[in-house]
Amino acid sequence: MRSWASAEDFQAFLDGGGLVEPADDMPEDYRAGVFRFIELHANSEYMGGLCERDWIPRAPGLQRKLGQLAKTQDEIGHAHLLYMVAADMGLKTREQMLEDLFAGRTKFHNVFHYATPTWADQVAIAFLVDAAALASQQAVFKDCSYGPYKRILRRIITEEGFHMRQGEELLLCLADGTAAQHRMFQEALDRWWLPALQLFGPPSKSNDQLLRWHIKSERNEDLRERYVQKFAPLLVGYGFELPDPVARYDSAADHWDLDPIDWSPLLATFENRGPDSARRLGTASAAWHDTAWVREALEVAAAAGQADAA
DSSP states (O other), X not given: OOBOSSHHHHHHHHHTTOOBOTTSBOOHHHHHHHHHHHHHHHHHHHHHHHHHHTTTTTSSHHHHHHHHHHHHHHHHHHHHHHHHHHHTTSSOOHHHHHHHHHTTSSOOOGGGGSXXXXXHHHHHIIIIIHHHHHHHHHHHHHHOOBHXXXXXXXXXXXXXXXXXXXXXXXXHHHHTSOHHHHHHHHHHHHHHHHHHHHTTOSOOOTTOHHHHTTSOOSOHHHHXXXXXXXXXXXXXXXXXXXXXXXXXXXXXXXXXEEOOOOOHHHHHHXXXXXXXXXXXXXXXXXXXXXXXXXXXXXHHHHHHHHHHHO
């Protein structure tokens, strides 16, 4: 176990590229701040997995159903790995984190507060949202000072990369499809462009502790700017129109200029007041509590096994 004589010594350790481990005597504000960040990530992977699960029976064709099934398994797996990492910080158990999520006491990313009424919405998530999440996770992995989180991110990022490529393939099918399919994705794009941009969060504060603690390596606005420069020309090139906030191409500067963003939808999701927040939380809570008997049966079986071994 390592300890530091002062906050300045701890910061110098982080600035030097040091990795903090669960047994270390880390400052409590660092422990609490990093825990909240990982818990948010875990909650988001879990709620995202339930979003994918909803479309397993409704995806068009067996191939797409298998893709949804695999992606659901990946996302739920990511969630449980992250809950394990968070629980090792000693502030909450995995069960307490899940109960807090279902009760609305903790947060999950804005994009999972929205409904997915059509298959094109799932394609928009796979192409736009997964790409934004991947960019955010890569930025965390790049400079992450908390060892267990950095190590688990390596696996998560690899799998999220596959999800993004899957989304690209799905989008190309709709972009090159019928007029009805093209129109269906345009309508989904109209719904998902703003949430995807807001996934990075509002502009970073000048005193962002996660940047100072080397959990995040880039400011939110810088990640969003790079995202717009990549995805605005791709979407336009595929024949789609960018909705508000519109990104307009400045040929003289070779740059896509984004209109001002309305942050009120993001702030509503922070308070679980998004368009589909209540239903999503209700579904997640019901799934957890309706399967309590399985967990209880496993606990009884484990206890019996230990008694027999003794």
